[in-house]
Amino acid sequence: MVSQNTKILVNQDWCKKCGICVAFCPKKVLGQDELGRVVIVAPEQCIACKTCERLCPDFAINIEVNKE
Amino acid sequence: MVSQNTKILVNQDWCKKCGICVAFCPKKVLGQDELGRVVIVAPEQCIACKTCERLCPDFAINIEVNKE
Amino acid sequence: MFSDIAQYFRTEALPHIWCPGCGIGTITAAIVRSIKTLQLDQNKVVIVSGIGCSSRMPGYLDFNTLHTTHGRALAFATGIKASRPELDVFVIMGDGDASAIGGNHFIHAARRNIDLTAIIINNSIYGMTGGQSSPMTPHDKRATTSPYGNLERPFQILEVAKAAGATYGARATAFHNQLLTKLIVNAYNNPGFSVVETISQCPVAYGRRNKFKTPADMLLWQKEHGISAGRKELGAEDFLIGEIFKAEAPEYTQEYAKLRQRLKGE
Amino acid sequence: MFSDIAQYFRTEALPHIWCPGCGIGTITAAIVRSIKTLQLDQNKVVIVSGIGCSSRMPGYLDFNTLHTTHGRALAFATGIKASRPELDVFVIMGDGDASAIGGNHFIHAARRNIDLTAIIINNSIYGMTGGQSSPMTPHDKRATTSPYGNLERPFQILEVAKAAGATYGARATAFHNQLLTKLIVNAYNNPGFSVVETISQCPVAYGRRNKFKTPADMLLWQKEHGISAGRKELGAEDFLIGEIFKAEAPEYTQEYAKLRQRLKGE
Amino acid sequence: MAKQQFIFSGTGGQGLILAAIMLADAAVLAGQNVVQSQSYGPEARGGASKAEVIISDEAINYPKVQKPDLVLSISQEAYKKYGLSLDEEVVLIVDDTYVPETKPRSRNFYSLPLTKVTRTEFGSEQSANVVALGAVAAISRQLSLEQVREAVRQRAPKGTADRNLKALELGWQLGIGALKRAKA
Amino acid sequence: MAKQQFIFSGTGGQGLILAAIMLADAAVLAGQNVVQSQSYGPEARGGASKAEVIISDEAINYPKVQKPDLVLSISQEAYKKYGLSLDEEVVLIVDDTYVPETKPRSRNFYSLPLTKVTRTEFGSEQSANVVALGAVAAISRQLSLEQVREAVRQRAPKGTADRNLKALELGWQLGIGALKRAKA
């Protein structure tokens, strides 16, 4: 497990709340608040697959993996 | 033989002296004079195949067959 | 036999402007013979063309005739056919007309499979403007704009037509003009977009530059290199003649008619 | 990973203008990753586009970028490549841009087999102008100009490319964006005209009218219907992804270079 | 009725233009002259969106709002652009969900739960535009509920008339309530 | 030299334009001002063809021949159009093969066997245009044989220089002979 070393960065200025990252995160790490903003609901679940990052149309997610 | 009943009509006003009819007549019925005009040199040889007529780009030859 | 088809000509406009030995005249007669064979109502036939030597053809023919702008014949024809589908629309284009400037209208007419009979007169050159290379000039051949031999590859225009959606493709030559007449009849009978590529000789702008001494030499070349399917293996300069492909697809004006019908129902 | 590719972006121009959930952004990142993978010199890369939502892409990318007129990107790119063949030229087009108004330049770039990497972003619609049908809108689907469902058949654009002379054709989707990155790398490596068709989602102008509730639904559709060769038989809405064809043919700028060389010799 | 000028502002996709059209329709039903226009952002892809309506019993030449009588803002960005520095004469209506931060104003200011009410009633935000229209119409007091209702009936996309009429009613009530509170 | 105006007329494919260009080239070599033009028939497909040359030691403004000094006609049609109704001052040269029918003229008229001589010498009609050029140049007496020779050398298509120089010589001799006969 590398989840401790993974940082999920969401650029709220660029995010357009399309919900794609939320829908495709295999681990349900991400969610949306009532205004549609992406929130990280289960960071510990993240497997750093970067699906969210690659699918995000707005370059708004950065998964930073700090392998130690 | 139907040759007796075949008329070869050359419309000299339309003929442009390209020589195609002469080159493709299987029976050497046609020739060209020194100014390039088409002349009928061997009418009796004509087999009314109409190759000349069909190939003439200028609609200048008419083969009229008078079957009796 | 010209007297047989003279009724389809504007004889007052003859003799035509084509050069001595030019294949377009021969092809014109073959096309007219197809229309005669089909016994089409002269008043319902429309002949549309673009610009080029080939495209001067409609002016000599006694139908509803439309000589348009360079490359656009199929777009004009599309307007005619879509507006009044009962008309029989033939479209005459040069190789440059159809495949260079007109390439887009060509692939779209094919995609729509609109019921037009398109006849491309392929003389491998821009005749009217005096011999520039066209997208159908064979590789390495000379033209005024390929003085060192044509660097480009020619279109396989029937391949393009097929890939774009046409439902009938055939090829003949000025020499094989009886075949041509038959193929045009079949093309007309195909209810969709049909293309007949017709190899023609341009002795003046192409032949002279490419070692053909006489128009007859060029016809001989057509005779030798135009091969019916299966007759022999194709050599370097050979090309197939006859029907090249057939396919089925919905035709544009019929689909539109169905739509109108459907909306009436609603 | 955006931080990894940020150097290729004009970040000051972000956020981009694309709608929420639009696939173009995802594809943009995939393209940039290809260029990164190829380790191309940023100063030698040229990105050319036409007009449309997709064609706004170059504005966000930090290369030599050229946003041209609708449908003409390949013709501009041809001028660039022919004039300076050492440049790496990528051409971004929408489906309408490439196949409607730009169809002619498309088939001619293919015929010349000029060494351009053409990426068609196929969202099945004219996005920028608000949702009219394009020549790649599937049959029966809705668009503002096909309010009763599209009567026409879409192009099989890779078939057309192949018939016209292109030497590389591949297809991926916004969803299959890692595949896309690989295919673009391969396309670039093909020394000739290469086409990568990329299926994208336009939730606003296409999805809404065609019963897709969310952008994610459209990506799911891509996931389900994009099939690698041999994986299974293709269903009605399925399409192949991966490399679709490869061929060999002389490349235009190389032929021209040879001509110059030959003339020097003379 | 003297010239009345309205600005509806928010982001693309919120249905503001449709709401403005409905307002304009209602004015036509009321026998008024009316023009309605919108600024398409340079590319109008999810960006700011603005719709304008001018209603008058005289001929309307210049078709753009020069001095609004009422501004509706349903995004923070739109509020900043169109609502923030308005004269206090001008009626300003904002949505309290999407415009959480507002400058205090002594009068003519209504921060209404347009989105919230819509969500509560319909479970989604769709029709919030018509709720807003109802509030605007009620607060502006230029048109009768029946006129606006008729306009909504005519313009609502197929199959949504009932929902939208309901939304209108909700908005109208919100507006009336707010007016009452303001008077009070 | 005063302004000299030439018309070369015949049918397309006879090489008249090239002959006119050679004449013009020769005039340039002679240090003259010169313009050369041609009328492309509406489609120039085997139809009538006309080339013009104006030579002058002054500036030439209007570039078309207004009143020719010399007309060459090598087709019956061209003769009808350009040769038939000429002033007798104007020199008229025709080819006796292709212009068999001519109106009698008291002077300045030369019916020359241009085609025949070419065929006899070369076995084909190619280069008849240069034979004609030779005759024209000789009869017009505006340019030296050497000047025209140089022009032919420069302009002749690759590999045909010798043949064409020969043709020029033939034409020139035809011209000189004709001049002599006319004087006699």
Next chain:
Amino acid sequence: MSKARLMQGNEACAEGALAAGVKFYAGYPITPSTEIAEIMAEKLPLIGGTFIQMEDEIGSMAAIIGASLTGAKALTATSGPGFSLKQENLGFAIATEVPCVLVNVQRAGPSTGLPTSPAQADVMQARWGTHGDHPIIALCPSSVQECYELTVKAFNFAEEFRQPVIMLMDEVVGHLREKVVLPESVEIVGRKKPSVSPDEYIPYENNESRIPAMANFGDGYRYHVTGLTHGENGLPTGKPAVAEKYLERLMRKLDPYLDRIQRYEEILLEDAELIVVAYGGPARSALEAVHAARSEGLNVGFFRPITIWPFPQDALERYADRRFLVPEMNSGQLVGEIERVVGRRQVERFNRIDGELITPDQILTRIQEVMIHV
């Protein structure tokens, strides 16, 4: 019953076309004209007409000409870039005298420019955009009501004069929604059909009306249509005399009808010292400014050419002794023609080119500058 309705300018244009009897539309989408195509796509199949989305603007123009030759009233609509592309075939329609209507909803240019912003920058292109000499009619609406009415007129002119007609709209009126009251019925003019038998039919007859009768393709009158210079029989000619006759007629065919074709609006001109000449969307601002200036006691009048081409020269020339102010949403286009007609020294300009509608205030300020401060 003619009822008041709210309608968009582009929609009114489409409705006007339908009222005029349009049966064929071919087009290619482009902002800000697209609504016209969209309405046509919906409505034409319902009335037995045909909508076709072509591969580009060139093909669209070609297709409407083809359709018109079969007898259908035909329409296309576009904006700047598409207008440029249609020019070649527009010239074909003019040369062959095929009736059709081409709408250009002007946006800000050059090139792609500001696709959603208004401008009036194709005014001179509408006159001179295709190569070669040619006559043209271009109509310019200022209101949604006029979008409707002028489109009907455009079809009538096209049919009566065998002449392509340009509806020169702008984004302001094209996208404006406004109250309109549509008439219950409109006057419709169709093309003149041959009254002779096919044998006697002369397709490009040089008759007194200058407008040859036009037979439909398919109706038994077989004739030739070509963009080459042609004789009365329609066949190409290279003969200068025939060419001249043809071109003379073509260039002057509208002359006998100018009184009917040239439309304009005049307000408060009698005592006007300064006349504001404006057209299209910005004319609305100009009129408001004129009223404001009057209320300040300035003797200002308003002249609005509705027919932009042929420009109503005679009408304006009557005021050649006044001064003029020409506000335009371009860098100065129609003003050149006005200068030509009334004299350059009398004419002041006001130009706005940033994609925003000129305001009444801007014009009023300019009026004040011209009348007071100078």
Next chain:
Amino acid sequence: MSKARLMQGNEACAEGALAAGVKFYAGYPITPSTEIAEIMAEKLPLIGGTFIQMEDEIGSMAAIIGASLTGAKALTATSGPGFSLKQENLGFAIATEVPCVLVNVQRAGPSTGLPTSPAQADVMQARWGTHGDHPIIALCPSSVQECYELTVKAFNFAEEFRQPVIMLMDEVVGHLREKVVLPESVEIVGRKKPSVSPDEYIPYENNESRIPAMANFGDGYRYHVTGLTHGENGLPTGKPAVAEKYLERLMRKLDPYLDRIQRYEEILLEDAELIVVAYGGPARSALEAVHAARSEGLNVGFFRPITIWPFPQDALERYADRRFLVPEMNSGQLVGEIERVVGRRQVERFNRIDGELITPDQILTRIQEVMIHV
């Protein structure tokens, strides 16, 4: 050694281009311009340049813009129908300020017209043919020598001002062969390159010269080129203020250089009561007529605009008190501009539209009519 040679106008144009340093030609054949392409096809590969025959005129215009962006001097040539088709991309080149030269050898129109006959019927199209506001330079040669010289100038103007330049020829000069004396060397102007580092480079800088420095694609200065209205950084903008700044500069970029750009010829003007204003091929007839009139004792002068656009207005205006005769091979085009400049009442027209060159006699007769019989 500069030697006298016989050369055709089109050939001289091609040679001028080569002398100016052309390295790229893209075109599509069309009478009467084709010789230019043919010469380029032969010569460019010999000097390391590139000739490409494109699929149409639209693509040709696009390709030369692309090539120019890589640093190559680029040329295309066409005639009427092709000129119409090039308009959209011509507008792109103007908007993006990409240097290039576009030759239009005018033939008789409209539409296909008389493809081998001369005319001057694209004069106004050269000014207004593309949509949207735009500046333009168009040069008009009257002799073969001038075809050469002006083509060199055209390239110099294009490069110096980042401005597409039109060589507005006509079939008369294009196909005329005439004695020319080519200079041993010509003055060549290249485009201004950035003098700053890539970081500091502002591709559409609003600097004092009004002409931004231009970097080649591939040379390390990465920037964006778009036909959308753009800011100084080259990126698209919808902001009215930025748009206005850009368009203002674009529309006025030539103003500081007008003295150098505007060329014209003046002959016998001092005491002229009537000034014949003529250009292109027909100017030759006009000059001959002027001399003939003088020899009849008529005080006639000759003014020939060589730069047609921007029209040398100030130069002509000096003579605004004289009368004018404007012979043109069209139905009256440039005459409108002359009327605008000097006043309509002073100007007489003479138009020939049958495809034949106006003769000196025709102009002389008209001079006599105007000066004597009236």
